[in-house]
Amino acid sequence: MNDVKITKLSILSDTVTNDQTSTICECSIANNGSQILLTGNWFASKSLNGGNTWTHISPVSNFPIADGGFCCDQTLLYDKGRDLTFWLLQYLERQGTNTLRLAVKKGKTLNKEKDWQLWDFSPQSINPAWKNQWLDYNHAALSDNFLYIGTNVFNTNDVFTRSIIIRIPLKSLETGQNFTFDYYETKADFSLRCVQGATTTMYFVAHAGTTGNNKLRVFAWPENSTTVTKTDIAVTAWSGGQYEAKGPDNTNWLMRADYRITGAWLSNGILGFMWTANKRGTDRPFPHIRVVRINAATMAKLDEPDIWSPDYAFAYPDAYPNASGEVGITLFLGGGIKNPTHLVGSFNTATTKWILKMVREGTNGPVQGKWGDYITVRPFAPDNKTWIAAGYTLQGGKTQNDVQVHAVKFKAV
Numbered sequence: 503m504n505d506v507k508i509t510k511l512s513i514l515s516d517t518v519t520n521d522q523t524s525t526i527c528e529c530s531i532a533n534n535g536s537q538i539l540l541t542g543n544w545f546a547s548k549s550l551n552g553g554n555t556w557t558h559i560s561p562v563s564n565f566p567i568a569d570g571g572f573c574c575d576q577t578l579l580y581d582k583g584r585d586l587t588f589w590l591l592q593y594l595e596r597q598g599t600n601t602l603r604l605a606v607k608k609g610k611t612l613n614k615e616k617d618w619q620l621w622d623f624s625p626q627s628i629n630p631a632w633k634n635q636w637l638d639y640n641h642a643a644l645s646d647n648f649l650y651i652g653t654n655v656f657n658t659n660d661v662f663t664r665s666i667i668i669r670i671p672l673k674s675l676e677t678g679q680n681f682t683f684d685y686y687e688t689k690a691d692f693s694l695r696c697v698q699g700a701t702t703t704m705y706f707v708a709h710a711g712t713t714g715n716n717k718l719r720v721f722a723w724p725e726n727s728t729t730v731t732k733t734d735i736a737v738t739a740w741s742g743g744q745y746e747a748k749g750p751d752n753t754n755w756l757m758r759a760d761y762r763i764t765g766a767w768l769s770n771g772i773l774g775f776m777w778t779a780n781k782r783g784t785d786r787p788f789p790h791i792r793v794v795r796i797n798a799a800t801m802a803k804l805d806e807p808d809i810w811s812p813d814y815a816f817a818y819p820d821a822y823p824n825a826s827g828e829v830g831i832t833l834f835l836g837g838g839i840k841n842p843t844h845l846v847g848s849f850n851t852a853t854t855k856w857i858l859k860m861v862r863e864g865t866n867g868p869v870q871g872k873w874g875d876y877i878t879v880r881p882f883a884p885d886n887k888t889w890i891a892a893g894y895t896l897q898g899g900k901t902q903n904d905v906q907v908h909a910v911k912f913k914a915v
Contacts (some may be wrong), residue, residue: 503914506859510911512553523905525868529892532578541576568601570594598634643696699768701824740779747815747837753867769823776819788815814838828888830877844893848914864895888913
């Protein structure tokens with residue numbers, strides 16, 4: 503693998519996003535052949551013909567109301583083995599609680615918008631003692647036999663209380679049966695992140711402790727066990743704090759950026775973790791993406807193939823291995839000579855370097871300096887040899903009305 507090739511770029515119009523885009527767009531995507539579902543912070547759009555045309559789906563009205571109504575933080579995932587599409591939606595806090603909804607669809611049935619099986623989670627439905635708490639910042643991942651949902655829990659004063667991983671049997675979701683689930687919680691580690699590409703053991707990770715900057719805490723949860731083990735791994739120290747990367751129009755697009763781990767994967771026995779770190783002295787004058795690779799069997803650190811530049815910042819990475827074990831990534835670039843720009847890429851195992859390809863360059867930075875909080879990449883189903891990612895840029899202006907969302911299909915060549 504010596505290059506990355508973009509094979510299709512599909513730009514969504516304001517009509518199919520219902521004018522509900524944002525510079526905090528939080529795009530997610532999943533596909534089942536030619537049927538593609540793409541969500542942002544406040545919208546959902548579908549294509550039934552491989553991204554040639556799109557139509558809007560309202561996440562507000564497509565499902566029954568819960569709590570204070572639909573909020574944000576949507577996540578999409580597709581399970582090829584069981585032909586299931588998963589759609590996570592977060593609802594607004596009301597009277598000291600909120601709902602995280604899991605919608606599940608079987609087969610190529612995106613033409614039937616209401617045809618979803620629904621399961622709702624609230625803090626107290628997970629643990630009855632978790633009163634006056636709410637769920638936020640969610641993601642999903644798969645192993646051979648389970649779906650995992652990760653989320654943070656806050657009290658009604660917006661103070662972090664715990665991070666949790668919920669484990670749900672895929673067989674029950676496939677048959678539409680009620681199920682019991684397991685969960686893991688930690689009050690010591692903020693914002694757990696599950697790997698993509700797990701098989702018989704799910705791995706998840708956080709920075710060790712709520713303020714640590716030189717250790718990763720890696721958790722292992724075998725499918726055949728309710729016991730979670732953890733290992734602390736020393737990494738090169740990095741900085742968080744107030745991120746800054748002013749672009750050509752003097753806009754700092756990273757005012758919301760933080761140190762949460764947003765990319766995690768398992769491929770060919772190697773665990774990989776990615777997050778946005780702040781600048782480091784004179785050798786790395788811009789925020790950049792820290793990458794750590796670990797041997798899953800020995801928990802020994804292999805290397806730290808970071809993504810950085812002396813000319814601009816990188817931020818908000820996500821990663822997912824394809825069926826061949828190649829790791830595809832999606833991320834943003836910006837600051838210095840560049841406005842926020844969407845990139846995709848892949849890891850060259852022979853050179854241990856990242857090959858990046860620009861998808862679309864933005865014309866402006868965001869007027870309020872807000873970007874993120876995440877974007878996603880997925881294997882393109884059903885072959886799972888290429889990838890599909892969702893991203894966005896500003897085109898012709900600095901406000902949310904100037905955000906243009908796109909879907910991009912790419913491959914390693």
